[in-house]
Amino acid sequence: MPKFTVAIIGAGLSGLTFAIALQKYAPDVDFTIYEGTSQRAEIGAGIGMQQRPWTIMRALGLDGDLSHISGNGKHQQLPFTFRKADQPEGVELVNVDMAARQTEKTFTFHRADLQRVFLNHLDPQRTIRVAKRLAFYEAGTADLLQLRFQDGSTATCDILVGSDGVRSTVRSSMYSELADPALSTGNGEEATELRSHIPAMFSGFVVYRNVIRKEMLDAETVAHPALNRTAFHLVTYPISQGRALNVGAMVHRPDNAGNDAENSGGRHLKGASKWTINTVKPLPPYVHSNVALMGDAAHAMTPHQAAGVGQGFEDGFLLAQLLGRADVTREKIAVALQVYDEIRRPLSQKVAVLSLRLGALSCLDSPEFAHLTVEESATGTALSSEQLDWLGEEVERSRDWRKSSSILGENERALRRMDEVMASC
Secondary structure: OOOEEEEEEOOOHHHHHHHHHHHHHOOOEEEEEEOOOOOOOOOOOEEEEOHHHHHHHHHOOOHHHHHOOOOOOOOOEEOEEEEEOOOOOOEEEEEEOOOOOHHHOEEEEEHHHHHHHHHHOOOOOOEEEOOOOEEEEEEOOOOOEEEEEOOOOEEEEOEEEEOOOOOOHHHHHHHHHHHHHHHHOOOHHHHHHHHOOOOOEEEEEEEEEEEEEHHHOOHHHHOOHHHOOEEEOEEEEEEHHHOEEEEEEEEEOHHHOOOEOOOOOOEEOOOEEEEEEEEOOOOOOOEEOOEEEOOHHHHOOOHHHOOHHHHHHHHHHHHHHHHOOOOOOHHHHHHHHHHHHHHHHHHHHHHHHHHHHHHHHHOOOOHHHOOOOHHHHHHOOOOOHHHHHHHHHHHHHHOOHHHHOOHHHHHHHHHHHHHHHHHHO
16 A cells, blocks of 8 residues: 555656656555646757766666667767857857767657657656646645546645646645635735746746758758857757757847746747747746646756756656655655755756856857847957857856766755755644
């Protein structure tokens, strides 16, 4: 008999990683994944993965299968280049070449290939229930949570984990539940502030993206560096072991940042699809009662650090280990969730801020370049070599968090913190 049950809302990459981690670290915990779509679709474009999330893939035993689908067909990991290329002679600002340390390079995948590997590592006896779109949750009987789905069906669980994306229904229910007591005691301002965390908001960035099959390209294009490395701010990198090229052209609209979320979709730029990057206002907690948020539901961010998916992996990796502890019984679930929030929220929100910073630098839209027009930048003479050196250094500084922290070290700190909290209970 399981010690408690977990309901995972959303069968995306973060939810699947959490489920696989539960299989390893919490085998006595039962879980069910509820997916709103009618089938487990394998969709998406390219995705990059740095050393921190790759450490998790190794710990979960996924690295072997993933190594067969990563890179450009010659190398599993690829270097990257930040290049100012809006001028007659482009300038490299940051160049991590093939001789760089492994921690500096990137694993690249087609998202559908990555999802397929994750699904193959999920125990066949585990349940993924499709066409189950959550409407809301509420307190049930016997300290259980009751889930109500849009099709009228219900389910119960001890722990609810929302991995249901930037427009999270779990987040909506959680922050409504947090706001209601404030409203009932006459604190309308606090209630309004809490409810302001429910909707997604537009980041100011739009990406037009496409996947181009290698066989569609001529020999000269196939030899281009874009098929062998990653580049910003037109983002390109090879996926499916070099059989395809992921391309994303980013547009910055900072005047609209912070407004209501905008919709993606449609076909643009000769077949490219529009991806409107929506984010989440920084949340005060990721948890409430026996409910937790992870991935984009908790900290949706812009893609400039190539860390959004990885931060979701880190959420699930840690939470599974906390829930798998022998001393975490049904009565101690809230303690485990509080430690999860204490450890994961500060770093993931820091990465979100750094991602916005890197995006602004990549578009030369940061305050330091407020005087610079598009036309002046394109001349190649508006910025001095000292300014360009500073820009490259600032790009590197925005990425320093990867070098100054360790996912395994943070997990050890979290488990020590759990020991302290449990000892004081």
